[in-house]
Amino acid sequence: MGRTRTIEWEDAGATARAxxxxxxxxxxxxxxxxRLPGPPIAALLGFGLDEVEDGRAVFVFEPGEEHYNPIGSVHGGVYATLLDSAAGCAVHSTLPLGTAYTSLDLSTRFLRPITMSTGKVRAIGTVISRGRRTALAEAGLxxxxxxxxxxxTSTCMLFPVPGDGSGSTRA
Incomplete structure (x- = not known):
């Protein structure tokens, strides 16, 4: 018999505006x-931001069968998503109002398989270096x-938020 999973998430626009x-x-x-909902990707994959401080972000993830690749372990794309989220949010935690970021690259190394028997996994991201235009972060599962x-490891580009920094943009 087939398996199903129902996914629910909050309005992504509200979080993006905030x-x-x-x-x-x-x-x-x-x-x-x-007080703010997480992004829809977190609901889809079943992970969440658990801790954050300046230059550090920790996500938690419980692997399930729905995360498996055809050979019976968690798909590398799930690893990459968790690592990218942890590294990116570590960088985001250092940004002042009016500054945004985007990932320029993500270099991953898969060291051990993750299965349901692995249990809860933590993705810990930390900032290694941050300048005016780029930041370098690393993350481990x-x-x-x-x-x-x-x-x-991830390099992120830093840039000013369009508009006046209040969350609204002007034409």
Whole structure:
């Protein structure tokens, strides 16, 4: 018999609009506190932002069969999404109001397989270096015994938010 999974998420536009109205760390803390919904990708894959501080972000993920590739382990794209999210949010946590970022690259290394028997996984992102125009971050995926499952580095481009920094844009 086939398996099903129902996914529900909040309005992504509301969260995106809020991002332009506060500094990165404040924005991410609002998500951790549940006052802002997480992005739809987090609902789709079943992960969430668990901790955030300046230059550091931690996501948690419980692997399920729905994350599997054809050979019976979590698909590398899920690893990459978790690593990209952790590294990117670590960078986001350092940004002042009126500054945004986008990932320029993501270099990943898959070290161990993840299956349902792995249990809860943490993706921990930290900023290595941040300048005016770019930031370098790294992220690791860890199991409950703190074994490194995968690692990534990411370069992010930093840029001013269009408009006046209030979250609204002007023509």
């Amino acid at each position: 991002a332009g109205t506060m500094a990165g760390l404040d924005f991410l803390r609002e998500m951790v506190a549940g 860890y199991d409950a015994e703190d074994r490194l499952l995968a690692h990534a």
